[in-house]
Amino acid sequence: MSPDSKFRLPTNVKPTHYDLVVRTDLEKLTFDGSVTVSLDVKEETKTIVMNSSKLNLGQAIAYSDASKSELTSSESSFDEKEKRVSFTFPTSFAAGSKVKLTVGFSGELTGSMTGYYRSSFEEDGKTKYYSLTQFEATDARSAFPCWDEPALKATYAVTMVSRADTVNISNMPITSEKPFSPNDHTDIKTVFADINEEWKVTKFETTPLMSSYLVAFANGPFVYLESSAKMPLSGRTIPLRIYATKDLIHQAQFALDVKAKVLPMYEQVFEVEYPLPKLDTLVATDFDAGAMENWGLITGRTSALLLDPKKGDIAAKKRVVVVQSHEVAHMWFGNITTMEWWDYLYLNEGMSLRGLIQTPRAFPEFKPNSEFISSHLNRALSLDSKLSSHPIEVACPNAESIGQIFDGLSYSKAASVLRMLSAYVGEDKFLKGVSLYLKAHLFANSVTEDLWAGISKATGTDIISFMDNWVKKIGFPVVTVTEIPEGIKVRQDRFLETGLAEGKDNETIWNIPLSILTVDANGKPTVDKAAVLDTREKTFTLDTSKPYKLNAGTNGVYRVRYEDAHLSKIATEVAKPDSVFSVEDRMGLINDALALSKAGLLKLSNALTLINALRNEQEYLVWDGISGNLSSTAGVWWEDKNIRDLLNAFRVSLFLPFVKKLGYEYPASDTPDISQLRTCAIEQCLAAKDQSVIDTLKGRFAEYMKSGDDSGIPADLQRATYRAAVKAIYQKAPTPTARIAAMLAMCQSQDQTILDETFNIALTDARDQDVVYFIMSFAGNDITKRQVTKFFEKNYDGLVDRFASTFMMRHLVEVTYSSLSTQKDLDEMNAFFKDKDTSRYHMGLAQSADSIRAKIAYIEHSSSDVLQWLQAWKQGK
Known part of the structure; x- marks a missing residue:
C-alpha cells in the first residue's frame, strides 16, 4: 500500500502527542472538548489535514515553535466521503519545525455503538445511560479530530470532565481527580466557558506510543471488582479491575479471574513485559463486536464477559475464557x-x-x-x-x-x-x-x-x-492420496465447496506439511513431520497395509481425500477403543469427509458410514464435530421430507443413547467433557425432533412457569429447554446467556402468531447488538427460513440506516441468505440487491451466493445416494 494513496492522510506533518480534554454530559447525551496535537512538520505546508467525522469543529489554532506565534486557520474544508478536515493557515510552517494544533469539538452521544457513544441500562424502572468508546477500525475520528491511521502512533494524555457523581476510566491510571475549581483548573475553564462546580476533572497518566483506534475512555455510574497479577519478568504487581453497572457486577468475577491468570502467562511466553501500570475491563450492555482490546481498558458485551456465579453453563464459561484471553493477548499483538x-x-x-x-x-x-x-x-x-x-x-x-x-x-x-x-x-x-x-x-x-x-x-x-x-493467495488445498506399490502418491489442488478448482483458480502451489502418521512394527504411531508437498505431485514410501493418515493432529490447513478402500480401513480403525488416531485426528477425519462429500469428491454415504462407525466414541469434541456436521447436512435437505425424516432418525440413534445414559442433571462432579456431551446429545435430539426429549424439556419448563423456580433447568440446558417450550421470557432473563437463549427460542416457534410477534420484537424492541441473534435463529427455523428474507428486504432501508457505522450489516446479509438452497432463492436474492449499494457488505453477499450454489449442487449430486444409504441403514438397524 503506497503511503500517498488517495485514501491515506498526507505525510507533510506527523503527530507525536495528543492532549485530549473531553466533557461528557449524560443528561443531555452530548460531549464536547478540545484536542491539542503536537506535530512534527515533515514538509513545508500551509494546510494540515486530519480525520474527523460527525463532529462540530471550531477553528484550528496552531502555535509554531519556529515563529513563536499563534495562527488561526483562515479557511477549512470537509471531505465527507473520506472523513477528513483540512485547515489552511495564513502562512506556511517550515519543514523541521514543530507545531501545536488545537481544535475544539462537540458531538452527540448516540446509540451507534461506534465512536464515543451511549449505552443504556434499566435502574428502578427507568432507562439510564453511560458512555464508552469503540474506535476500531476508523472511529476515533468521530470522538475527536485526529490522525486516525494505525501507523501514526503517538502518546495521549486524556482529561475527562464529567458530572461529580459519575466514574471516569481510560487507558491509563488516574493521576488526579477533584471537583472543578476556577482556581485549580484554569486550563479547563478556557475550554469550557460554562463550567461550574457541579463537574469534576479527572486526569490520566500519559500513554505509551499507541495507535488512535486503541484510545479508550468511558463515563458512567460504574462499580468494580478488583484483583492483581504478579508479573514474572518485571516482578511488578499489576492492579486489575472489571467495571460494570451495579446490577451486573456480581456476574463479573470470573472474567476478572481469567484476566489475572492469563496476563502473567502471556508475559512469560512472549518474553516481553506488559508495559502499562494497570489493566481494566468494562462490561457494556450495548456493543457491536464481541470485545475490544483497548490498551489498559478492554471493553466487551455482556454475553462475552459475564457469568452467573451460581448458574454458569460450560459454554458461557468457555466464551468468557476465550474472549478475555484473546483480548489480553492483544496487549502484545496489536497494542505493543x-x-x-x-x-x-x-x-x-x-x-x-x-x-x-x-x-x-x-x-x-x-x-x-x-x-x-x-x-x-x-x-x-x-x-x-x-x-x-x-x-x-x-x-x-x-x-x-x-x-x-x-x-x-x-x-x-x-x-x-x-x-x-x-x-x-x-x-x-x-x-x-x-x-x-x-x-x-x-x-x-x-x-x-x-x-x-x-x-x-x-x-x-x-x-x-x-x-x-x-x-x-486465496484458498487452500485438498491433498488427494492414491496408493501405489511403493507407498502413496499425493497431489494438491485448490479445494472449493463445489469441487476441485480448475484453470486460473488452481494455479497456487502451497508448501504443505503433510505430517504423515504411520504405525511401526510394535503398533505404535509415529509421525513424519519433515514430509512436505511443495510441488503439484510427489510420492512417499510407506507400508499401506498398516493404518496411516496424513495431517496427523489436524494441524494443517487443508483437506485430505483418500480412496474409498482406504477410507473404509480408516473407519475400521477409528472404531477401535485403542485406535492409533487421536481425538484431533478423528475430528479432522469427520470434517474432511463431510466437506468432501459436499464438494462431490466423496459419496455422502461414505461419510455417514464413517460417522456410523464412531457410535462407541466417548470424546465430547468428536461428537461436537459430528453434531455440527449433521446439523449442516440436515439444513441442506430441509425441504425433502423423506431424507430429512430419515436423517433425523439417524441423528437420534446416535445421540439418544447418551441422553439415556447421562440424563438431564449436571452434578458438580462432572468433568466439562461430560457436561458438554450431555448438552450436545440433548440439543441434537431436540433438533432432530425426538418426542421423548421434547416432552421432558417442556415438562421442566412448565414447572418453571408454574412455580417461578428455574432450578429444574440447568444452565447448560437453557437454550434447549426454551426452544422446546417457547415463552417470551426474553425481557426478564436473569443472565446474558438466558437472554440469548430466549431470543433464539422465540424464533424457533412453530406458531405463526408467536413468530409474527417475534419479528416485531426484533425490529422494534431488540437492542442493536442483538438483532443478528433473531435473524440467525429465524434462518435456522424451517418455517421462517424464507420469511426472514422477506422481513430483511421489507425493512432493508431502516436496517441500513440503523447499522450504518457498524460491522453488523455484513453479518445480517450472511445469516439471512446463506441457509437458502434453491436456484429461485438465488435469483430472487440477486434481483433484490441488483440496484443496492453493496459496497459495505459485497464480500458477505458474494459468500452467501456461493453458499446457495453449493447447496444446490449438493442436493443434485447426493440426494439419491444419501436416501439409499439412510433407507438401508433403517432396514438394517
Whole structure:
C-alpha cells in the first residue's frame, strides 16, 4: 500500500502527542472538548489535514515553535466521503519545525455503538445511560479530530470532565481527580466557558506510543471488582479491575479471574513485559463486536464477559475464557506491536487467537488446542472454500473494505496457518521467533515479512518463502492420496465447496506439511513431520497395509481425500477403543469427509458410514464435530421430507443413547467433557425432533412457569429447554446467556402468531447488538427460513440506516441468505440487491451466493445416494 494513496492522510506533518480534554454530559447525551496535537512538520505546508467525522469543529489554532506565534486557520474544508478536515493557515510552517494544533469539538452521544457513544441500562424502572468508546477500525475520528491511521502512533494524555457523581476510566491510571475549581483548573475553564462546580476533572497518566483506534475512555455510574497479577519478568504487581453497572457486577468475577491468570502467562511466553501500570475491563450492555482490546481498558458485551456465579453453563464459561484471553493477548499483538495498515489485520487477530492455544496451562479442562479444530480451523476452511473468499493479507484501501475483513479469514484462517507453522517448526522455536518479532517492533508497526523474519531467525528456516502463499493467495488445498506399490502418491489442488478448482483458480502451489502418521512394527504411531508437498505431485514410501493418515493432529490447513478402500480401513480403525488416531485426528477425519462429500469428491454415504462407525466414541469434541456436521447436512435437505425424516432418525440413534445414559442433571462432579456431551446429545435430539426429549424439556419448563423456580433447568440446558417450550421470557432473563437463549427460542416457534410477534420484537424492541441473534435463529427455523428474507428486504432501508457505522450489516446479509438452497432463492436474492449499494457488505453477499450454489449442487449430486444409504441403514438397524 503506497503511503500517498488517495485514501491515506498526507505525510507533510506527523503527530507525536495528543492532549485530549473531553466533557461528557449524560443528561443531555452530548460531549464536547478540545484536542491539542503536537506535530512534527515533515514538509513545508500551509494546510494540515486530519480525520474527523460527525463532529462540530471550531477553528484550528496552531502555535509554531519556529515563529513563536499563534495562527488561526483562515479557511477549512470537509471531505465527507473520506472523513477528513483540512485547515489552511495564513502562512506556511517550515519543514523541521514543530507545531501545536488545537481544535475544539462537540458531538452527540448516540446509540451507534461506534465512536464515543451511549449505552443504556434499566435502574428502578427507568432507562439510564453511560458512555464508552469503540474506535476500531476508523472511529476515533468521530470522538475527536485526529490522525486516525494505525501507523501514526503517538502518546495521549486524556482529561475527562464529567458530572461529580459519575466514574471516569481510560487507558491509563488516574493521576488526579477533584471537583472543578476556577482556581485549580484554569486550563479547563478556557475550554469550557460554562463550567461550574457541579463537574469534576479527572486526569490520566500519559500513554505509551499507541495507535488512535486503541484510545479508550468511558463515563458512567460504574462499580468494580478488583484483583492483581504478579508479573514474572518485571516482578511488578499489576492492579486489575472489571467495571460494570451495579446490577451486573456480581456476574463479573470470573472474567476478572481469567484476566489475572492469563496476563502473567502471556508475559512469560512472549518474553516481553506488559508495559502499562494497570489493566481494566468494562462490561457494556450495548456493543457491536464481541470485545475490544483497548490498551489498559478492554471493553466487551455482556454475553462475552459475564457469568452467573451460581448458574454458569460450560459454554458461557468457555466464551468468557476465550474472549478475555484473546483480548489480553492483544496487549502484545496489536497494542505493543501494531499492523502497519489494515491489510495486515491478521497480524493482530490471528496472532491473538493463536495465543489462545497457550491457555491449556491456565484452563486445561477446556482442551483449547483440540477445540480449535471446530472453533476455528473448520470455520476457516468452510469460508475459504468459496470462490468469493479472499487472502488472509488483503488490500484495504478504504473504510468500506476495512469493515469487511473482520471475518473468519483474518481471524480463524490466520490463526490456523500460524498453528500449522508452529506444529511444523516446533512450538518452542515458533514462540521464540514470535518473541524476536515483538522485541524488534516494540511500540512500532509491522508487516507480514517482519513476523516471518523473527521466526526464520529462531528456526534457521526460510519461513518467508514457505509461508508466502498461505497468507497472500486465496484458498487452500485438498491433498488427494492414491496408493501405489511403493507407498502413496499425493497431489494438491485448490479445494472449493463445489469441487476441485480448475484453470486460473488452481494455479497456487502451497508448501504443505503433510505430517504423515504411520504405525511401526510394535503398533505404535509415529509421525513424519519433515514430509512436505511443495510441488503439484510427489510420492512417499510407506507400508499401506498398516493404518496411516496424513495431517496427523489436524494441524494443517487443508483437506485430505483418500480412496474409498482406504477410507473404509480408516473407519475400521477409528472404531477401535485403542485406535492409533487421536481425538484431533478423528475430528479432522469427520470434517474432511463431510466437506468432501459436499464438494462431490466423496459419496455422502461414505461419510455417514464413517460417522456410523464412531457410535462407541466417548470424546465430547468428536461428537461436537459430528453434531455440527449433521446439523449442516440436515439444513441442506430441509425441504425433502423423506431424507430429512430419515436423517433425523439417524441423528437420534446416535445421540439418544447418551441422553439415556447421562440424563438431564449436571452434578458438580462432572468433568466439562461430560457436561458438554450431555448438552450436545440433548440439543441434537431436540433438533432432530425426538418426542421423548421434547416432552421432558417442556415438562421442566412448565414447572418453571408454574412455580417461578428455574432450578429444574440447568444452565447448560437453557437454550434447549426454551426452544422446546417457547415463552417470551426474553425481557426478564436473569443472565446474558438466558437472554440469548430466549431470543433464539422465540424464533424457533412453530406458531405463526408467536413468530409474527417475534419479528416485531426484533425490529422494534431488540437492542442493536442483538438483532443478528433473531435473524440467525429465524434462518435456522424451517418455517421462517424464507420469511426472514422477506422481513430483511421489507425493512432493508431502516436496517441500513440503523447499522450504518457498524460491522453488523455484513453479518445480517450472511445469516439471512446463506441457509437458502434453491436456484429461485438465488435469483430472487440477486434481483433484490441488483440496484443496492453493496459496497459495505459485497464480500458477505458474494459468500452467501456461493453458499446457495453449493447447496444446490449438493442436493443434485447426493440426494439419491444419501436416501439409499439412510433407507438401508433403517432396514438394517
